[in-house]
Amino acid sequence: MFIAVSRRALALALPALLVTGHASAQDAAANYPNRPVRVIVGMPPGGATDIMARVIGEKLGAQLGQSFVVDNRPGAGGIIGTDAVAKAAPDGYTISLILSGAVIANQFVYSKLPYNPDKDFTYVSQVMEGVVVLTADAKAPYKDAKEFAAYAKANPGKVSYGSYSTGSYGHVVMAYMNKQQGADMTHVAYKGEAPMIQGMLGGEAQLAFGSVMNMGPHVASGKFKYLGVSGPKRMAALPNVPTLAEQGLTDAPYRMSGWAGFIAPAATPKPIIDKLAAAIHTAMADPAIQKRIRDMGFEPTLDSSPAKNMERYKHDVPIWKNLIELADAKIQ
Template identity: 60%
Template structure:
């Protein structure tokens, strides 16, 4: 009997181990035809209401309708997008967690922060480039310069007199202004804020003189006469502001001043290619919708309707060395 019991217990234990192993084994790779068959989480590393969040919500609505499953935005704001990127990096690579991200989260943060909880070169699969988002140089109406060129000349002639704000240490708005300051030896004072909303409050209130800001959040103040536009970054004028010249048109034509931030879609590294390909195709379809384009362009962004994973990766690789130089120049560092 003892032998029989031992044999029975051994069999039972073996079956239990097999069941546990089967439960823990990764699910087989899913093909594009059956994806998605349950809700998909869309991580945004910024608070609700900003341009990146709105882009994610507009696309999620389109994806939900076209693919027959819910795409649910999950905001994880904090530390310049790091919280959201970290959550994405630690998610299963099965297509059921993706992210709409802001480029600086991958490009700039690796140089601003002493240590990241993710590796931007290894932990993500870039799916597609979505938008280009230039920012606009906005100033208090009483400032003694009416253009970006006049501003640059003014700080050169009056070092130490100007105080500018940014929506965060190491942000695009910080490092580009630091670059202009270095070019002109302007000795400006930088005042960082935790986001664009408090920055604009103080800019309108007069605590700082000027800043690089988004069209979406600053245009109301310009229309009310509380701010004025001096110029826009990037290689061409914004469709939303056709009468505002670029910095390059005004003689500030160095490479960093022609850069723009951009948004894209990413998944955890190892996500099956058929799923990525399906997301690319469905995203292209959504971005062809004139209503979607109008909503995105209302934020001062320009839509990229045919981006590929290879192009998104190439854009990332091209931006990284420029961002390294800009962050080093600005001295932006955070723990």
């Protein structure tokens, strides 16, 4: 008798509990944010991801009435910062602007991650498509990417290349070229783009993929030179620099691109995620934001949403898995 009454009471109470829970989530979203929001960036200050987070964060703050404060957590190919998001309270007050490699490539580069990219995050909104430019020391004995590939093949063991993080596009694609050409190149991994460029200036790495924003001043000063652009088409910021594919490097990895987007802890209430996504969409419609991103050499994403961002993530996972296996870029 007691069990029957309890079940009946539960059946009667459950709809009310569901309504109360839905109302609480809606109330939380209505009052969100009522304190500053932390934006974790898994790269050091001064890089393209850091600057993008600050530029977009400023717009979000103006819309939502609270500061969006960047918290740089560089290291381990973005793992340190991304793990901090996975373990944060799912209340909307910790989010992150990530490079896609942190949740996609890292699954296959590293034998174990402290987070599960499929389960530990909500993908809020993609904000840019990330093509990069292969840049070398101005005195290097090759003038473009085609000549570099031939040089690396003919001079095994003589080339060192940098990357702004292990598992990044610049690491994995160069590892792929290394294997295809039998070049025995040395990979020098850095904790961000700014230290990578310092490594190039100091002669530690001879070339690397990077952003126009950070590579451009050194090309203008005569210290670096552009060899070619990744992705399917030329950059708007570098219309005279040919793609790798135009130079005969037509394998799929040379035509790929990564992306950057906002994520939040998995259990963050949907009304808060929707409010964040709407604010990001509004920020990305601002011509000044679009220009800033294009000036960095990237293409702004103007029509993303949580569903579309998740769809892009699922689309890219098997592609990067295959590339990393082909490149033999896994770290034990």
